[in-house]
Amino acid sequence: MKKIGILFGMENTFPPAFVERVNQKLADEGIRDIVAEFVKIDKVLQGQSDEYAVIIDRISQDVPFYRGYLKNAAISGTAVLNNPFWWSADDKFFNNALATKIGVAVPKTVLLPSNEHPKDTTTESFRNLAFPLAWEDIFEYIGWPAYFKPFSGGGWKNVYQLNDSESFFKAYSETGDLVMMLQEEIKFDAYFRCYCIDRKDVKIMPYEPRNPHHLRYVAEFNHIPRELLERIHSDVLKLNNALGYDFNTVEFAVRDGIPYAIDFCNPAPDAEKTSVGEENFNWVVEAAANMAVRRAKAHRDGQNNLTWGSFVKEFSSNNNS
Numbered sequence: 001m002k003k004i005g006i007l008f009g010m011e012n013t014f015p016p017a018f019v020e021r022v023n024q025k026l027a028d029e030g031i032r033d034i035v036a037e038f039v040k041i042d043k044v045l046q047g048q049s050d051e052y053a054v055i056i057d058r059i060s061q062d063v064p065f066y067r068g069y070l071k072n073a074a075i076s077g078t079a080v081l082n083n084p085f086w087w088s089a090d091d092k093f094f095n096n097a098l099a100t101k102i103g104v105a106v107p108k109t110v111l112l113p114s115n116e117h118p119k120d121t122t123t124e125s126f127r128n129l130a131f132p133l134a135w136e137d138i139f140e141y142i143g144w145p146a147y148f149k150p151f152s153g154g155g156w157k158n159v160y161q162l163n164d165s166e167s168f169f170k171a172y173s174e175t176g177d178l179v180m181m182l183q184e185e186i187k188f189d190a191y192f193r194c195y196c197i198d199r200k201d202v203k204i205m206p207y208e209p210r211n212p213h214h215l216r217y218v219a220e221f222n223h224i225p226r227e228l229l230e231r232i233h234s235d236v237l238k239l240n241n242a243l244g245y246d247f248n249t250v251e252f253a254v255r256d257g258i259p260y261a262i263d264f265c266n267p268a269p270d271a272e273k274t275s276v277g278e279e280n281f282n283w284v285v286e287a288a289a290n291m292a293v294r295r296a297k298a299h300r301d302g303q304n305n306l307t308w309g310s311f312v313k314e315f316s317s318n319n320n321s
Contacts, residue, residue: 002053004292005039009059014271021289034296044069049076053299054292056081058268079295079305081246082267091152092265093181102242104235105260107184110138114177139165145185150178186260188253190221196240196248197287202233205280217277232259239264244309
């Protein structure tokens with residue numbers, strides 16, 4: 001019996017709907033050797049095969065124990081969605097750099113060292129770092145206003161909107177040992193959040209990030225050209241195929257007809273019905289269920305069943321040639 005599991009935390013609507021829909025699809029197809037359920041963990045033994053053919057990961061970014069469990073499951077053959085090895089190595093600044101190489105527009109962005117020394121380091125740990133940094137060059141490159149946010153993380157935590165260098169240095173002093181990035185603000189005419197499931201299914205949703213969280217999907221933008229939507233669709237697929245994410249969201253701010261990818265490292269994106277709305281919720285449940293069933297059917301014991309992005313595969317191939 002193959003099992004499809006979902007690993008989750010405080011979500012209340014998506015996990016049960018996902019399990020129900022997968023099992024209904026399997027029943028409709030007359031498939032009796034695959035079943036979906038909530039993941040149950042009673043022991044994690046090194047290098048031993050996990051009982052799940054597929055696991056949808058919705059929580060390991062917040063629970064290090066789960067990340068260790070998923071890596072062990074993956075190395076034993078489980079198709080973990082999303083790939084826990086890549087997700088552990090990924091960050092928003094790298095994603096922006098990659099976007100510049102695959103033809104996706106992104107805001108101008110610079111990486112900055114933490115304001116305070118990380119634990120167990122001293123000034124000597126940073127003797128390769130110029131002091132002061134070339135602040136005037138940095139500010140001239142980015143311009144004002146700008147956004148200041150962690151290079152890795154999400155949920156709009158520790159995000160600042162800044163108007164000048166004075167407000168920047170005040171915010172910088174509050175960020176402790178977080179590694180931050182300063183990013184050009186895109187004053188947008190329209191904004192979209194896009195689900196991408198299985199690196200092929202795309203749902204483009206009007207989105208208003210300035211609204212309260214529960215109203216952000218209550219947004220309408222008039223006169224959206226078909227060419228713009230086609231470019232957004234194409235850029236979503238470019239990013240997720242390059243990064244190898246099976247379940248992700250990509251946000252675009254549209255300025256002067258150009259969609260700028262603002263945030264595209266969301267491998268456990270919001271899928272609660274109360275926030276995304278019933279139509280979007282039903283779409284993501286169906287798309288995720290289709291993906292999980294497909295991956296369970298394709299699963300083979302004793303092999304690598306993870307997804308690796310084209311960047312990793314091409315980089316590895318080039319360095320082995």
